[in-house]
Amino acid sequence: MADVTIWNEFRHEREDDDAAAVYPDGIHETIAEGLGDAHEIHTATLDEPDHGLDEGRLERTDVLIWWGHTAHDEVATDIVDRVHARVLDGMGLIVLHSAHYSRVFKRLMGTTCSLQWREDGRAERLWVVDPGHPIVDGLDESIELPETEMYGEPFDVPEPDRLVFVSWFEGGEVFRSGCCYRRGNGRIFYFRPGHETYPIFENDAVRRVLKNAVDWAASPGGSPRSFGERD
Amino acid sequence: MADVTIWNEFRHEREDDDAAAVYPDGIHETIAEGLGDAHEIHTATLDEPDHGLDEGRLERTDVLIWWGHTAHDEVATDIVDRVHARVLDGMGLIVLHSAHYSRVFKRLMGTTCSLQWREDGRAERLWVVDPGHPIVDGLDESIELPETEMYGEPFDVPEPDRLVFVSWFEGGEVFRSGCCYRRGNGRIFYFRPGHETYPIFENDAVRRVLKNAVDWAASPGGSPRSFGERD
Amino acid sequence: MADVTIWNEFRHEREDDDAAAVYPDGIHETIAEGLGDAHEIHTATLDEPDHGLDEGRLERTDVLIWWGHTAHDEVATDIVDRVHARVLDGMGLIVLHSAHYSRVFKRLMGTTCSLQWREDGRAERLWVVDPGHPIVDGLDESIELPETEMYGEPFDVPEPDRLVFVSWFEGGEVFRSGCCYRRGNGRIFYFRPGHETYPIFENDAVRRVLKNAVDWAASPGGSPRSFGERD
Amino acid sequence: MADVTIWNEFRHEREDDDAAAVYPDGIHETIAEGLGDAHEIHTATLDEPDHGLDEGRLERTDVLIWWGHTAHDEVATDIVDRVHARVLDGMGLIVLHSAHYSRVFKRLMGTTCSLQWREDGRAERLWVVDPGHPIVDGLDESIELPETEMYGEPFDVPEPDRLVFVSWFEGGEVFRSGCCYRRGNGRIFYFRPGHETYPIFENDAVRRVLKNAVDWAASPGGSPRSFGERD
Numbered sequence: 001m002a003d004v005t006i007w008n009e010f011r012h013e014r015e016d017d018d019a020a021a022v023y024p025d026g027i028h029e030t031i032a033e034g035l036g037d038a039h040e041i042h043t044a045t046l047d048e049p050d051h052g053l054d055e056g057r058l059e060r061t062d063v064l065i066w067w068g069h070t071a072h073d074e075v076a077t078d079i080v081d082r083v084h085a086r087v088l089d090g091m092g093l094i095v096l097h098s099a100h101y102s103r104v105f106k107r108l109m110g111t112t113c114s115l116q117w118r119e120d121g122r123a124e125r126l127w128v129v130d131p132g133h134p135i136v137d138g139l140d141e142s143i144e145l146p147e148t149e150m151y152g153e154p155f156d157v158p159e160p161d162r163l164v165f166v167s168w169f170e171g172g173e174v175f176r177s178g179c180c181y182r183r184g185n186g187r188i189f190y191f192r193p194g195h196e197t198y199p200i201f202e203n204d205a206v207r208r209v210l211k212n213a214v215d216w217a218a219s220p221g222g223s224p225r226s227f228g229e230r231d
Numbered sequence: 232m233a234d235v236t237i238w239n240e241f242r243h244e245r246e247d248d249d250a251a252a253v254y255p256d257g258i259h260e261t262i263a264e265g266l267g268d269a270h271e272i273h274t275a276t277l278d279e280p281d282h283g284l285d286e287g288r289l290e291r292t293d294v295l296i297w298w299g300h301t302a303h304d305e306v307a308t309d310i311v312d313r314v315h316a317r318v319l320d321g322m323g324l325i326v327l328h329s330a331h332y333s334r335v336f337k338r339l340m341g342t343t344c345s346l347q348w349r350e351d352g353r354a355e356r357l358w359v360v361d362p363g364h365p366i367v368d369g370l371d372e373s374i375e376l377p378e379t380e381m382y383g384e385p386f387d388v389p390e391p392d393r394l395v396f397v398s399w400f401e402g403g404e405v406f407r408s409g410c411c412y413r414r415g416n417g418r419i420f421y422f423r424p425g426h427e428t429y430p431i432f433e434n435d436a437v438r439r440v441l442k443n444a445v446d447w448a449a450s451p452g453g454s455p456r457s458f459g460e461r462d
Numbered sequence: 463m464a465d466v467t468i469w470n471e472f473r474h475e476r477e478d479d480d481a482a483a484v485y486p487d488g489i490h491e492t493i494a495e496g497l498g499d500a501h502e503i504h505t506a507t508l509d510e511p512d513h514g515l516d517e518g519r520l521e522r523t524d525v526l527i528w529w530g531h532t533a534h535d536e537v538a539t540d541i542v543d544r545v546h547a548r549v550l551d552g553m554g555l556i557v558l559h560s561a562h563y564s565r566v567f568k569r570l571m572g573t574t575c576s577l578q579w580r581e582d583g584r585a586e587r588l589w590v591v592d593p594g595h596p597i598v599d600g601l602d603e604s605i606e607l608p609e610t611e612m613y614g615e616p617f618d619v620p621e622p623d624r625l626v627f628v629s630w631f632e633g634g635e636v637f638r639s640g641c642c643y644r645r646g647n648g649r650i651f652y653f654r655p656g657h658e659t660y661p662i663f664e665n666d667a668v669r670r671v672l673k674n675a676v677d678w679a680a681s682p683g684g685s686p687r688s689f690g691e692r693d
Numbered sequence: 694m695a696d697v698t699i700w701n702e703f704r705h706e707r708e709d710d711d712a713a714a715v716y717p718d719g720i721h722e723t724i725a726e727g728l729g730d731a732h733e734i735h736t737a738t739l740d741e742p743d744h745g746l747d748e749g750r751l752e753r754t755d756v757l758i759w760w761g762h763t764a765h766d767e768v769a770t771d772i773v774d775r776v777h778a779r780v781l782d783g784m785g786l787i788v789l790h791s792a793h794y795s796r797v798f799k800r801l802m803g804t805t806c807s808l809q810w811r812e813d814g815r816a817e818r819l820w821v822v823d824p825g826h827p828i829v830d831g832l833d834e835s836i837e838l839p840e841t842e843m844y845g846e847p848f849d850v851p852e853p854d855r856l857v858f859v860s861w862f863e864g865g866e867v868f869r870s871g872c873c874y875r876r877g878n879g880r881i882f883y884f885r886p887g888h889e890t891y892p893i894f895e896n897d898a899v900r901r902v903l904k905n906a907v908d909w910a911a912s913p914g915g916s917p918r919s920f921g922e923r924d
Contacts, residue, residue, distance in 0.1 A: 088804060088849070090594060110803040111781060111876055114920035127405050128685050129384045132552060132647025137683030141385075153360045153397065154372075154918055156781070156877055158851065161623070162390065162644075166397055166405045173923075174358050174397045174405050182624075183804055184849055185594025212683075221599030221674075223590050225847055227807035230866075319573060319618070321825060341572040342550060342646055345689035359916050363783060363878025368914030385687055387550070387646055389620065392854070393875075404692075413855075415573050415618055416825025443914075452830030452905075454821050456616055458576035461635075589867050591846045603847075615822045616834075621855065628846065628859055628867045636820050636859045636867050 002039045002062040002218040006031050007052065009068040010045040012196040019196040027067050027194075027201060034207035039063075039214060046071060051079050058082055062218045063092035065210070068099045069196065075103050084108065088184030092217025094210070097194030100155075105190070108183050109157050115175070116152035122170040124148040124193070126177050130164045135178065135189065135212045143205040149195040151175045157190070167192060178209070180216075185225065187217040233270045233293040233449040237262050238283065240299040241276040243427040250427040258298050258425075258432060265438035270294075270445060277302060282310050289313055293449045294323035296441070299330045300427065306334050315339065319415025323448025325441070328425030331386075336421070339414050340388050346406070347383035353401035355379040355424070357408050361395045366409065366420065366443045374436040380426040382406045388421070398423060409440075411447075416456065418448040464501045464524040464680040468493050469514065471530040472507040474658040481658040489529050489656075489663060496669035501676060508533060513541050520544055524680045525554035527672070529656065530561045537565050546570065550646025554679025556672070559656030562617075567652070570645050571619050577637070578614035584632035586610040586655070588639050592626045597640065597651065597674045605667040611657040613637045619652070629654060640671075642678075647687065649679040695732045695755040695911040699724050700745065702761040703738040705889040712889040720760050720887075720894060727900035732756075732907060739764060744772050751775055755911045756785035758903070760887065761792045768796050777801065781877025785910025787903070790887030793848075798883070801876050802850050808868070809845035815863035817841040817886070819870050823857045828871065828882065828905045836898040842888040844868045850883070860885060871902075873909075878918065880910040 008028035012019035023030050028043040035041055042061070044052025046068075058064075064083065068075070080103045087093050087108060095105045100113045126143040128136045143165075152173035158181070165178030177192035191209060193200045200206055239259035243250035254261050259274040266272055273292070275283025277299075289295075295314065299306070311334045318324050318339060326336045331344045357374040359367045374396075383404035389412070396409030408423035422440060424431045431437055470490035474481035485492050490505040497503055504523070506514025508530075520526075526545065530537070542565045549555050549570060557567045562575045588605040590598045605627075614635035620643070627640030639654035653671060655662045662668055701721035705712035716723055721736040728734055735754070737745025739761075751757075757776065761768070773796045780786050780801060788798045793806045819836040821829045836858075845866035851874070858871030870885035884902060886893045893899055 108803040110801040112920075116920060116923050118923045125403060127384045129386070129405075129407065130390075131385050131687045132644065132682070132684040134682040134684070136685040139685040141686060141688050150923070152923060153358045154362050154920075155360070156918070156920070158874075158876060159361075159393065159854065161852065163394070166384065166407070168399060168403060168405045172356060172399060174360075174399045176360065176397070181851075182594065183851060220594070220596040222594040222596070223598040223601040224603060225593045225849070226603050227805075227809060227847075227849070230809045230811045230843070230845060339572040341570040343689075347689060347692050349692045361875075362918045363875065363913070363915040365913040365915070367916040370916040372917060372919050381692070383692060385689075387687070387689070389643075389645060390623065392621065412620075413825065414620060451825070451827040453825040453827070454829040454832040455834060456618070456824045457834050458574075458578060458616075458618070461578050461580045461612070461614060587865060589846045591848070591867075591869065592852075593847050615820045615859065616824050617822070621823075624852065625856070628869070630861060630865060630867045634818060634861060636822075636861045638822065638859070 002214060003042070003060050004035065004039045004063045004065065004214055005042045005044055005057060005061040006065045007044045007067065009071050010047065011070050022197055022199050027196065030201045031065060031210065034201055035211060035214065038211065046074060051075060053079055053083065055082065058086050058091070061091055063094065063214045065094045065096065066099045066102055066104060067096045067194065068102045072102050080104055080107060087186035087188065090185035090219045090222065092219065093186060093188045094213050094217060095188065095190045097192060100190065108188060111158060112156045114156045116173070118150040118171065120150050120171050121147045125168045126165045127168060128164070129166050130162055133162060133164050134216050135164050135209060137212050138208055139205060145193060145200060145203065147198050148193065148200070151192055185222050189213045189217055233445060234273070234291050235266065235270045235294045235296065235445055236273045236275055236288060236292040237296045238275045238298065240302050241278065242301050253428055253430050258427065261432045262296060262441065265432055266442060266445065269442065277305060282306060284310055284314065286313065289317050289322070292322055294325065294445045296325045296327065297330045297333055297335060298327045298425065299333045303333050311335055311338060318417035318419065321416035321450045321453065323417060323450065324419045325444050325448060326419065326421045328423060331421065339419060342389060343387045345387045347404070349381040349402065351381050351402050352378045356399045357396045358399065359395070360397050361393055364393060364395050365447050366395050366440060368443050369439055370436060376424060376431060376434065378429050379424065379431070382423055416453055420444045420448055464676060465504070465522050466497065466501045466525045466527065466676055467504045467506055467519060467523040468527045469506045469529065471533050472509065473532050484659055484661050489658065492663045493527060493672065496663055497673060497676065500673065508536060513537060515541055515545065517544065520548050520553070523548070523553055525556065525676050527556045527558065528561045528564055528566060529558045530564045531658065534564050542566055542569060549648035549650065552647035552681045552684065554648060554681065555650045556675050556679060557650065557652045559654060562652065570650060573620060574618045576618045578635070580612040580633065582612050582633050583609045587630045588627045589630065590626070591628050592624055595624060595626050596678050597626050597671060599674050600670055601667060607655060607662060607665065609660050610655065610662070613654055647684055651675045651679055695907060696735070696753050697728065697732045697756045697758065697907055698735045698737055698750060698754040699758045700737045700760065702764050703740065704763050715890055715892050720889065723894045724758060724903065727894055728904060728907065731904065739767060744768060746772055746776065748775065751779045751784070754779070754784055756787065756907045758787045758789065759792045759795055759797060760789045761795045762889065765795050773797055773800060780879035780881065783878035783912045783915065785912065786879060786881045787906050787910060788881065788883045790885060793883065801881060804851060805849045807849045809866070811843040811864065813843050813864050814840045818861045819858045820861065821857070822859050823855055826855060826857050827909050828857050828902060830905050831901055832898060838886060838893060838896065840891050841886065841893070844885055878915050882906045882910055
């Protein structure tokens with residue numbers, strides 16, 4: 001049983017009617033509901049003290065899920081430092097949708113994390129390109145989302161260690177939608193779906209991916225990391 | 232100036248009217264025409280002695296381009312061995328379309344190289360996902376092919392060293408269409424387009440890719456490879 | 463609890479006094495002893511019918527461990543085909559020491575798998591270069607082997623997906639001693655130590671690596687692999 | 694002919710007798726001398742305005758070489774931003790020795806870039822593990838440095854795209870000494886040798902590596918990078 005902290009910016013749902021209609025209690029609560037009771041779930045949001053991520057919470061967290069969009073720059077530098085350090089120390093990190101532009105993800109990737117996008121509300125189909133990966137356990141060959149925002153290539157990230165999903169968009173684009181990375185001792189999974197005005201996190205297949213991703217990203221053991229001067 | 236050998240199975244164009252209509256002199260001649268005179272071009276086909284790949288020809292070849300479809304199993308084992316050894320020794324290899332099932336490519340990849348496919352004649356759009364790669368030099372953000380055969384994921388190959396193109400298909404699929412590998416000292420590029428009944432190799436952007444790929448795959452130097460017992 | 467099959471060529475120990483002195487019951491039995499009772503262990507050897515690898519045994523095997531040295535060419539092609547297919551289908555494979563030249567490993571890698579070597583009986587130190595990897599769980603920063611055969615670079619394999627160990631040899635060489643790969647749905651781990659005339663498989667740290675590697679390579683789930691023509 | 698800018702912190706050589714004895718004109722001048730006249734060479738140092746890296750200079754630079762050690766934190770954030778942006782835009786970057794801790798390299802890697810080290814003045818041997826890579830063109834199987842500082846694993850960087858050198862140290866350690874990365878459109882090469890009190894940059898093989906690395910990292914073409922909203 002992993003300790004999971006779901007972090008949500010939690011602004012759209014309080015300020016925007018469309019988002020509130022889909023996620024009345026906030027995206028974090030819908031994600032929590034989807035994870036069920038296999039894990040110990042905590043939530044944290046931007047406007048709490050320390051954004052809900054005090055040292056004790058992060059220290060106990062095995063996997064941190066991150067959703068943000070409109071207020072990336074309001075995340076304080078010392079919290080970014082703290083999350084970054086914990087990932088390198090072995091905490092798993094799952095980065096959702098517009099959090100490609102979060103400070104934490106950009107810090108870990110070292111690139112702009114830019115992409116192309118369009119609000120279009122048409123279909124997305126996420127194809128499994130790595131059928132042996134534990135993150136796709138139990139899925140069919142693809143996931144169908146009837147209405148989504150479009151994200152297009154190029155996606156300015158380092159070549160993923162494992163590319164798990166590639167999206168097809170009805171409007172004519174493709175996107176590397178499921179990307180696995182290791183940084184330090186931590187496992188990172190970027191997953192594209194999740195716009196605030198579509199009920200993406202109620203989708204069964206998306207929920208299955210998040211469950212699998214938590215299992216995959218939870219700390220997998222390892223040996224000591226010794227740095228510094230040697231005798 | 233690289234020495235380029237274009238290998239073509241050359242059966243469809245002699246036996247099938249549709250293929251003959253598109254490639255009357257054989258696919259190899261159309262590819263050769265597209266490469267222009269920047270390189271020294273040779274061609275070789277299945278029904279020549281040694282399939283046109285005697286030791287001297289291979290020894291002098293910097294980059295070998297391979298197209299095959301209907302007669303993979305007729306390629307003799309000793310020629311497969313010879314090509315395989317030359318790639319590991321530093322010869323570049325460009326594998327086109329249905330040659331994903333060629334004996335040489337399967338030998339180098341170590342996997343089945345299977346995929347999904349459909350004869351559908353609808354559009355394909357190849358998106359550049361690695362805009363800094365020399366193989367996409369001078370291209371736009373995508374290549375449009377109005378009529379193609381569809382190839383879909385999963386494509387059972389090792390994770391590419393660099394993924395350069397991802398295809399979008401009008402019928403709803405995606406495919407990793409441009410995959411770079413290094414094996415031994417040799418550079419390998421798999422490029423998806425190229426069906427025998429569509430004039431793919433007359434497309435300017437496709438021709439640009441092949442030119443760039445030849446430049447990229449041509450032997451880039453290196454140091455000696457010493458194997459065996461040491462004192 | 464995984465089903466583990468330990469395959470051993472089992473010739474040196476029956477024909478060579480030095481090997482028999484170290485591994486009187488065969489290398490496979492010493493490896494089995496080291497794995498303890500966390501898994502269901504089977505053994506198989508070259509001179510059994512089907513080399514001990516009939517279809518039922520392979521079908522039930524989650525992780526196959528492979529040791530061979532002097533008789534790689536006596537492994538029948540249909541058994542190589544069978545093992546290869548099972549790995550791509552999801553069976554884990556752990557390849558030990560001189561089995562870098564086994565037919566199965568060369569088939570999966572697509573390269574010569576050549577290296578440099580010297581019988582020298584001096585020390586090897588395997589440094590953990592990926593301290594977050596589950597295969598090094600519980601280890602110190604390095605493993606010390608007082609007497610070993612030397613393997614040196616270049617090691618002609620594809621760039622590993624994850625490089626876990628790098629060896630330092632007293633005689634002046636280095637080697638990529640722990641290499642992780644994915645091929646198809648199967649996980650592959652190459653581990654360098656294990657000469658037939660040194661008691662490597664009695665070393666506690668080596669035994670820990672093998673236990674961890676079995677856990678890592680055991681089938682991790684996934685989604686269906688659909689190949690062939692689509693409607 | 695590439696435009697190369699050699700950046701040096703240039704403090705040790707002005708403040709420390711041992712460094713001044715080895716590099717009286719600064720490390721940058723010795724590196725420049727080693728590159729010869731195949732390229733257009735510029736130098737820049739920390740205490741110049743803009744650290745010598747004004748926008749025009751960076752804009753014209755194809756490959757930037759970076760040496761720093763004692764004053765990483767004095768490199769201004771806006772200059773780090775500027776260099777970082779240019780790398781993602783396609784400028785090559787060669788990072789030497791103690792510059793593993795430079796702000797630019799840490800920004801690009803996203804990790805701590807920590808390692809183990811010891812001032813010991815004993816021998817290092819850099820083994821070529823990727824003999825087909827253009828960076829090792831013309832080298833022997835290894836490079837011998839009679840006296841160096843030791844760097845040991847774990848080196849906290851992302852898994853390199855290509856690992857080119859692995860070092861053996863007389864004192865018992867190993868290190869991934871030549872690491873290639875792509876970030877955005879830029880090529881990055883980390884090369885371990887280069888301490889300020891050993892004449893490493895006068896070594897012929899080291900000079901050959903730097904020449905090769907400049908050729909490799911110089912902008913290799915590519916296609917436009919379009920980011921942002923699409924119609």
